[in-house]
Amino acid sequence: MAHNVFTVQFADGKQLFGIKEGIGGQVYRQLFETFDAAWECPRGSLPEFVEPSNALATQEAVVYGPGESWDFDTRASRCALWLTGPRDSDECESERPLDFGIYGAEELQEVRQVTPDGSAAVELECPLCRAVEVHSASTWPFINTDGVFVHSADVTYGVTCRACRRDFVFTPLAE
Ligand SMILES: [Zn+2]
Numbered sequence: 018m019a020h021n022v023f024t025v026q027f028a029d030g031k032q033l034f035g036i037k038e039g040i041g042g043q044v045y046r047q048l049f050e051t052f053d054a055a056w057e058c059p060r061g062s063l064p065e066f067v068e069p070s071n072a073l074a075t076q077e078a079v080v081y082g083p084g085e086s087w088d089f090d091t092r093a094s095r096c097a098l099w100l101t102g103p104r105d106s107d108e109c110e111s112e113r114p115l116d117f118g119i120y121g122a123e124e125l126q127e128v129r130q131v132t133p134d135g136s137a138a139v140e141l142e143c144p145l146c147r148a149v150e151v152h153s154a155s156t157w158p159f160i161n162t163d164g165v166f167v168h169s170a171d172v173t174y175g176v177t178c179r180a181c182r183r184d185f186v187f188t189p190l191a192e
Contacts, residue, residue: 022055025093025100026083033079033093035100044104048093069097073147076101076180092146092180102146102181112181125186127173132189136166141176141187148180152187 021037025048033048034055047066049055075094079102082088089109092102103109126144138153154161157174161167166174166189174187 020058022052023081024052024083025079025081025091027077027079027093027095031095032083033095033098044100046100046104048098048100050098069094069099072097072099072101074142074149076146076148078180078182090182092148125175125184127186127188128176129188129190131192132166132168133192134165134168136189137164139166139187139189143178143181143183144185145183146178146181148178150179152176 020042021039023035023037023044024032025035026032033050034052035048036045036055036058037043045066046068049058072094075096076092076099077095079091079093080088081091087106089103089106091100091104091109093100103112128141128144130139130141132139136154138151140149140151142149152174154164154166160172160174168189168191172189174189175184176187177184
């Protein structure tokens with residue numbers, strides 16, 4: 018049974034490789050460090066891959082099929098060697114309604130998190146894709162004029178997840 022090898026590429030140029038069965042076939046989420054490792058994975062007897070528990074928290078934005086006319090944006094974890102995001106452009110499309118809603122004004126999801134006084138950076142879990150990323154207070158210089166997050170009843174931060182590129186709202190809570 019034939020399989021193909023696909024490539025995903027991270028923002029820093031790092032590539033990982035995965036297995037896809039013949040035309041229209043299944044895309045496996047397990048990734049490999051090299052093309053050869055993916056190619057040589059025993060055909061017709063692919064093991065049952067199990068998602069590593071840290072895959073979602075460590076996912077990053079990647080391009081599936083870099084340089085191809087049919088490339089698309091998805092997500093993967095380089096340390097868990099796992100394709101976490103959409104596996105084809107149809108799955109990409111089905112994520113999009115979450116972004117905008119049918120009428121374009123869906124309420125953003127909110128992360129409320131205790132943030133110690135003087136925090137210059139916070140680790141936030143994206144409520145949409147569950148990637149965990151560090152966000153620096155200096156990203157919002159007009160709010161965080163002292164370089165740290167502020168607690169205030171009327172301060173919220175609009176955050177764009179770097180893994181899934183969707184937006185959510187962060188509200189720091191006092192300890
Ligand atoms: Zn996300």
